[in-house]
Amino acid sequence: MGLIEVGIAAAKAFAVLMLVLHMSAILLWVERKGSALIQDRIGANRANIFGVMPFNFGLLNTLIADPLKLITKEDVVPAGADKLLHFLAPFLAVFPVMVTFAAVPFGDQLVIGDYTINLQVADLDIGILYVLAMSSLAVYGVVLAGWASNSRWALLGGIRGAAQMISYEIAMGLALIGAVMTFGTLDMQAIARAQGHHFYGVIPAWGIIYQPLGFLIFLIAGIAESKRVPFDLPEGESELISGYFTEYSGMKQAAFMLSDFAESVVVAGLATTLFFGAWQVPFLFRDGFHFPGGVIVALPHLAVVAMQIASFTIKVFLLCVFQILVRWTLPRYRYDQVMDLGWKYLLPLALANMLVTGIVIVMLG
């Protein structure tokens, strides 16, 4: 592997990391302003550094002011806390979320000169299993934050988080199996490519056409995995202060918040890849647009790749916004409702989805 290949790999990893981080930060702002819009408030308008209209530049100001504030805040470790684990927990919460995106393709191949760059950080044969493996590790940040804080609120939040995340992980994995069966591969780039054709020449053959129920189960389980309203019982600020991260301050507290938003981005990224055609743009092929009716618009290679990446980013963003809409529309579930939904409805539904998918695949030969 030459120096250039290493550079390309590093650049891809950096780009994806930045995508997740920036998307999370932008979502934080969208959530503040969006919730204000929904509730007929003005929302965050204090970070108005240059005296300009907050809504126009509020995003920029929030992106600068919030991290500055959080980094400079005092870092409090409660008395009697397990210092090592209390320190480690925020990292364990952020790390699995950040590395999950490595297996998600954000574009097709980019050809520059002699180099063919696969627009995916890690081209894994078992991409989906890798994603499930990493997301299954996300629970440790929550559990350890809860346990190491030496606080009743945090411990309750941590225990709730562990039970909830492990329950919905199963439904999430089973919902993905339907899509895997449809496409016949665990390789996410192959799944993305398989969604490139059109039914009857007009309807893009995205995963949601094959797996509408699978998508619904995956989205619900994904929201529950990212511990967002209506599944925010581990945090539950009206009953547990802040749940598992009650005893965190400054940047560590921000790390937990960031990991929640980043998990939303990851869920949106996976849903995009499996159910919404990944980086596919309808009617866009390698050499340009082929519209139904025989109209062909030829495009240069770079423009095609740029549109693919833009398409992926926009789809992920829209799915994230949808999750925020859900968050500000529904009230929090009761704990028994959360468990009932996961085990009594989503799990059997996901199994039935698998069975029906299998029967259809066998019947179609």
Next chain:
Amino acid sequence: MGMGAALFLVLAVLTVVSALGVVLHPNPVKSALALIVTLFLLAVVFVLLEAHMIAALQIIVYAGAIMVLFLFVIMLLNLQSEDPERGRRRFVLRGLAWAGGVLLAVELALLTRGAPVGRPGAAPEGYGTAQSVAQSLFTDFLLPFELTSILLLVAVVGAVVLAQKQRRPTIS
């Protein structure tokens, strides 16, 4: 020594150290955490052996699911650190005896049957992929595979029966 061998050596040392941590750490939560690290490192060893699928399953099943339940139970019962003095020496001695015995047995087996000589050949094409694992699971090992699922089902039913509260006769 190749890159792979050097990596393996580092991983092996780390794995053994964290495995020792599981046994020796007095705090149950830290002990469970050390076990998670051990399982994670084992998954990395699987990756070195080109068995990516097994590595992913190792993390999903053991590090991601079973160990969460371990931690959950430890936290729920609020287990405290054990008293370091009480009976510690006897357990350590007994453990060392067992470990020594197993090591001796392995060495004897290697001596009598002969150690594997030379480098094993490169992994065959498609080794360790989901397809090849599934192929052998659903052809050569179909019966053991299905029997294992029945065993798991029995365990689940047994756990539910044991965990069920005793039905008291209702007072009318």
